[in-house]
Amino acid sequence: MTTLLEIRDLRLQYGQFKALHGLDVEIAEGEIVAVIGANGAGKSSLIKGICCTEGQTSGSVKLDGRELLGLTPPQIARAGIGLVPEGRRIFPSLSVEENILLGGQLGQDHGGTPWTLERIYELFPDLTAKRHLSGTMLSGGQQQMIAIGRALMTNPRVLLCDEISLGLAPTIINRLYEQLIALASEGLAVLVVEQAMRKALEISDRYYCILEGRVSLSGISADADEDRIAQAYFGR
Numbered sequence: 343m344t345t346l347l348e349i350r351d352l353r354l355q356y357g358q359f360k361a362l363h364g365l366d367v368e369i370a371e372g373e374i375v376a377v378i379g380a381n382g383a384g385k386s387s388l389i390k391g392i393c394c395t396e397g398q399t400s401g402s403v404k405l406d407g408r409e410l411l412g413l414t415p416p417q418i419a420r421a422g423i424g425l426v427p428e429g430r431r432i433f434p435s436l437s438v439e440e441n442i443l444l445g446g447q448l449g450q451d452h453g454g455t456p457w458t459l460e461r462i463y464e465l466f467p468d469l470t471a472k473r474h475l476s477g478t479m480l481s482g483g484q485q486q487m488i489a490i491g492r493a494l495m496t497n498p499r500v501l502l503c504d505e506i507s508l509g510l511a512p513t514i515i516n517r518l519y520e521q522l523i524a525l526a527s528e529g530l531a532v533l534v535v536e537q538a539m540r541k542a543l544e545i546s547d548r549y550y551c552i553l554e555g556r557v558s559l560s561g562i563s564a565d566a567d568e569d570r571i572a573q574a575y576f577g578r
């Protein structure tokens with residue numbers, strides 16, 4: 343598989359506090375990569391580093407050979423990085439449909455079938471009947487579908503998902519992940535950041551475990567050894 347997103351020696355700091363100490367992470371087309379780690383390990387900082395939304399960064403983040411570090415968040419979205427942010431960030435004053443359409447404003451054609459509202463409703467039929475309601479009136483799982491739909495409307499080549507399972511029932515989490523697996527099988531590269539280690543390993547091809555801002559272990563998810571992962575996760 344060809345590497346699509348190549349992260350080399352990524353460092354990120356908030357003021358004087360160093361959160362990432364030089365991460366190397368790769369994602370190929372059609373691959374699901376899980377980033378696991380305990381509270382405060384640096385998982386969200388990795389996403390912030392890729393999207394240049396917070397902190398001072400150095401190193402390299404290349405999408406299909408193009409350097410993203412130093413670009414603005416809208417430029418990064420247009421380059422092909424879709425973000426499903428932690429906490430979903432649904433705008434209460436906007437309807438479900440308006441929330442989804444926001445993504446289209448950052449959309450760019452990268453050669454695949456462009457995402458449309460119709461395609462989003464096909465992917466998440468639950469949203470169809472609720473399209474005119476305020477986004478925040480929907481259940482947590484449905485709000486997560488809006489957040490994924492909004493990110494897909496940017497026509498991403500890489501989808502970054504920050505803790506999408508947080509606070510959701512297992513059946514809903516399974517449904518969301520089934521959709522992400524289906525999207526990856528069509529070529530989308532998906533990076534999922536998760537504290538829910540078992541689930542993340544179950545649905546991913548490869549994983550990176552982060553501990554105190556460093557990759558403490560990485561490998562093929564199907565071969566993951568529970569003891570080694572626990573050690574890499576908790577640092578003991």
Ligand code: ATP
Pocket residue numbers: 356359361379380381382383384385386387388396537
């Ligand atoms: P969680 O699962 O709790 O979201 P995480 O693995 O995503 O954890 P990060 O949010 O990346 O961890 O945080 C990594 C470290 O950076 C933590 O020590 C955190 O307190 C610190 N940190 C995160 N954001 C900021 C910020 N804006 N300013 C200062 N420190 C921050």
